[in-house]
Amino acid sequence: MESALEEIEFLALSPNRVAVLDSLATGERTRNELAAETGASQATLGRILNDFRDRAWIEREGSTYVATATGRLVSSGFTDLREIIETEQRLRGVVEYLPTDALTFDLRRLADATITTPTQMRPNAPLSRLLELLEDADEVWTVSHAFNEQTLTVVQERTARGEQAFKGVFSQRAIDALATDDELQTRLEDLLEEDDAAVRVREDGVPLAVMLLDDVVYLLVRDEHGVLRASIDTDDEVVRSWARETVDDYWERADSLEGANDEFLE
Structure with a gap:
């Protein structure tokens, strides 16, 4: 199992991963809907969705995907961290x-x-x-x-x-x-x-x-x-x-x- 820092790095290094998880944390999406929302190609989406399913962050329901409870937890926590860093960057000079x-x-x-x-x-x-x-x-x-x-x-x-x-x-x-x-x-x-x-x-x-x-x-x-x-x-x-x-x-x-x-x- 990867460490928590490695998992954070996995998510943070790809804006597409962040965008997909954020989208699925709000509700069900098809691959076409995810492509339209994120601008990611179908090939990229396929890799992201497989990686997320391996981590049990999402699950598939017919033709749609949705975040699991732990997937929503990760999405929420990462959003909080991102907002903290963005605020820190704005306040850094003062x-x-x-x-x-x-x-x-x-x-x-x-x-x-x-x-x-x-x-x-x-x-x-x-x-x-x-x-x-x-x-x-x-x-x-x-x-x-x-x-x-x-x-x-x-x-x-x-x-x-x-x-x-x-x-x-x-x-x-x-x-x-x-x-x-x-x-x-x-x-x-x-x-x-x-x-x-x-x-x-x-x-x-x-x-x-x-x-x-x-x-x-x-x-x-x-x-x-x-x-x-x-x-x-x-x-x-x-x-x-x-x-x-x-x-x-x-x-x-x-x-x-x-x-x-x-x-x-x-």
Whole structure:
């Protein structure tokens, strides 16, 4: 009997084998139907079907073939492995910067996420993506170690016009950075005057930057030096649930900005 790794190699080395097993795992097929679905020749299909029958992955019922219980198990497991590898490949360039300790959901939930990275022509592409999402969002919840000028400006102007509700938890360092600029300090003070805006601050800091914009979760990814490396956004329901719980948890453990920064607001 071949080892498990040898069986994986047997299947993985042939896209036609994968396609045939996937097809038969969903229901009965004739050889002509398999040929039409996979593009494999009849000779190739004959070899594949014989190999699968030798492994008891499929069985023949008259003129049709169908996967057995173990064939469906192999198909499902291989699909899971393929999705994991595909997700890993997409995240490979940014995974070292992800706050993985805080991301308690299965990373496979990011398989269809939009990953935006800086380029020579668009060095601020991740931030541009965030501003695009902010301009369309009716409700914004966030936890972040930064509150930059562009984000603050969009949020303050949209809440002032009654177009957006905002709830944010920021590190003390992020708030202190705004105090060094009179215009940004004024914008933050104006934001705090809005009925649909609330801001809290954490002395202990915030190790991640996550924003929930209606149904979209946006993650801003920086390295240890604060250099912007990428953004990731997704509307996956599991990631959305994680984002809501994360914001709520930080919110409950944060202080009111008004009470914690009286000197800043004077």
